[in-house]
Amino acid sequence: MIVYAVPSEGIFGGIKVAYQTVDALLSLGVSACIATPDGRASQWFRSSAPVLARAEALSRMSDDDLLMFSLPHDYVDLKASGRRLVFHCQGTNPLIDPVICDPDVELLACWRQAREYTVEIAGRESTDVGIQVTESFFYAGQTKLASRVSYMPRRGAETARRIALANPQLRLEPIDGLDEDGVAARLAVSSVFIASSEGEAFGLPALEAMASGCIVLSVPVVGGTEFLRDGDNCFYGDVDHLARSAKLLTDPASRERLSRMRNSAVATALRYRPAVSRGKLERWAACLSEAQRGPFGEVSGG
Known part of the structure; x- marks a missing residue:
């Protein structure tokens, strides 16, 4: 036992x-x-x-x-x-x-x-x-709401607000008080996820968001370098770098690049299926x- x-x-x-x-x-x-x-x-x-x-x-x-x-x-x-x-x-x-x-x-x-x-x-x-990553997080073709930027305010809320302040075109929506199914449903229609909690041991919420087809903006985390690759499957770095990168999210010229990034993010998350x-x-x-x-x-x- x-x-x-x-x-x-x-x-x-x-x-x-x-x-x-x-x-x-x-x-x-x-x-x-x-x-x-x-x-x-x-x-x-x-x-x-x-x-x-x-x-x-x-x-x-x-x-x-x-x-x-x-x-x-x-x-x-x-x-x-x-x-x-x-x-x-x-x-x-x-x-x-x-x-x-x-x-x-x-x-x-x-x-x-x-x-x-x-x-x-x-x-x-x-x-x-x-x-x-729980199976319910994996993207199944839901329509993404272009301006919806989700984040978890329990840790790192100020980081998310700083990124949003530099990018007023984005609409922050907190994920709080939801069970796992509720979080998965929210991420399924979110375009972007800000992983704002610095010092995370691994950064599982960021990986779950990647599985959901979100563009992830992540601050540095201890174990996340295993799956977070700046400019390939996410934007990864300090707050200033993330604030600059967020400007690409609504830039029509970056649409193809962001699409490739979403696909790369989902492909990365597939390595962590149950x-x-x-x-x-x-x-x-x-x-x-x-x-x-x-x-x-x-x-x-x-």
Whole structure:
């Protein structure tokens, strides 16, 4: 059994990735569940992952079962549980250094920069299990509203406003308070997405917007250099560069270039379809023992 411990049911990208991982494991015939502090499941995206309260999940685990986590703040408490730990690396900063330097913790990584970080800091290889874009985000030919520029105000709202101030022809529309299906529907008809949150570990919202056929304007992110290529499939750089690039969005002479950029963005996102990520996870799961693949008992769906 694999228990994936998450800190809450809140709206954080890492939470969704945890549920996606458990869903993928279940599809591969591996018994897995989510463990939250109080047993409440996230409701802002679709998932069939069973959910237990963390205390109950830990009490039901055997010595063979694996305890997976991605938030470094959980490390000390989970280490004290005596369970076999698997760190699912979704971001890199000094907070994870004690985790990745612990030889008793198995390491999985979602993208290239995370794999490079574990080697650089801890001298340890991590297993590539990928990261995915939910199928509902992929562009299906919807009509794009030329002036609609979407962004997520939760982080980086001032950056989006600065770009819009330099480009009054654009109409900013915040994406806030929507579940995953609502976000996908909004991006499907948006022409542009501003990824305005600096310091993102990977930048999954930008990749989801690319899958949706949006022109993405992205500030620098830590892991996003794996898929963000300025002038090819997005505009990538500091705010001044993005503000200048945004002027091309309504320039008739740039129409063909922007069309190529949209196509390149979707092609990039296709490398992150669920089936691709599931294939990587399957290679890791193939090394699990029968006891680790099996259940520890009945749990209710989330």
